[in-house]
């Protein structure tokens with residue numbers, strides 16, 4: 001048994017197209033060449049079942065991380081992935097605000113930090129829409145950070 005990566009329909013192993021949505025399963029298996037796109041590593045059923053929970057960390061910040069962790073109880077690889085990405089975004093923005101506070105007298109650093117904070121918000125919005133599409137991509141900027149892999 002396998003599952004359609006797009007809609008999660010359960011399919012026979014020998015089919016090449018999803019009987020429900022028509023997605024080519026071979027094309028989906030190849031997925032993308034983006035090394036930061038981990039979508040193919042997750043079970044399609046896991047993604048479709050836990051999509052809503054995976055959105056929370058991007059919508060509600062650290063509170064969303066905690067709520068998602070409680071709801072998923074560590075049983076969803078997909079949710080765990082997005083919790084890690086959202087945590088990274090939150091940690092990076094916290095570090096930047098600390099640096100900005102320490103270097104507030106320089107004026108230019110707090111301004112740069114403010115712009116960076118907006119970038120982080122944009123990254124969270126992009127990540128949120130990727131979850132809507134059932135994707136698992138590491139957000140830009142933080143994808144080069146090696147902690148919380």
Ligand SMILES: [Zn+2]
Nearest residue numbers: 004007018021
């Ligand atoms: Zn399908």
